[in-house]
Amino acid sequence: MFEIRIICLPSDAKRVLSGLSETFTTGAVRQYLGRDDERIRLYVTAEHREDTEAWPTPDEAYALAPSIVSEIGWTAQRAREALWPLHSTDVREFWLRKAALLDRIALDDGTASVHTDAPELALNAARKLREVDRDGDGRHWGSPYWPEHAEAIANPRAYVRQEYAHWAKHH
Structure with missing residues (x-):
């Protein structure tokens, strides 16, 4: 169990608490005036939810993936073709495969204890895929x-693995 402190406008409190309850199992909320008399302070105890489903592991997600070298070639070719704007399915496939490729590289670097910018690049590509999917x-x-x-x-790279695992099985 842990405690979360939130400082917000009173008009935002309900929305903020609703978002927390979607992510955590929350206890009673204690509310106090903020120091500036405009905002309020909310204190809530929380626990990680037990009902969340597990993400696919990297091994599960990338079991059907082509080699990293092959995916680098595919991604580079699509970027080089510069067919922007692509059709929505092409944009999604590009970002899905690019995010999965960068995730795999970051995982390999982590296993080899190599420090590169791959985790940051993987996270940025994963966020872009979520954005494409959200707006698509x-x-x-x-x-x-x-x-x-x-x-x-909260877990954009895990989202990539979920989406890639499904895509790979049905592509």
């Missing part, structure tokens, strides 16, 4: 977590 035409898998879900927001 609903072609994402979204099971168990859709792009707007708090778990997907």
